[in-house]
Amino acid sequence: MSKLRNLRKFILKDDIKSYVNHPPHYQGKTEVIEIIEQATEDLKGIKAVCTGNIVKYIMRHTKKNGVEDLLKARWYLDRLIEEYEKEGNNND
Structure with a gap:
């Protein structure tokens, strides 16, 4: 069952739009x-x-997935660093 379907069980229909x-x-x-x-x-x-x-991921880690979100942030940071290194430009 999807997270949204599970969410609907606990949140009133009018509140779903606000939650989203x-x-x-x-x-x-x-x-x-x-x-x-x-x-x-x-x-x-x-x-x-x-x-x-x-x-x-940095902003939400304390309210949602903890270390998992920090690891995701690290993955994207490593990817971003690779982009700058690939270009040989550290100032863009």
Whole structure:
């Protein structure tokens, strides 16, 4: 059974849209999507993707998947470093 189906058992139908649009593991003083937008505004392609995912997983790790999210953030960080090293440019 999908996570969403399980979720529907515990959340009222009116609350599902709110949960999808503003999940508690992405909430804080500033919404994570806004932080990701700022962190990636000058980036393109895979660099933007990796940076956004690094921010996402770091920001949610204490409220969702703990070490698993930190490992995912590390994976994306390693991938981002590889991109910069491949280009031989450490300042972009």
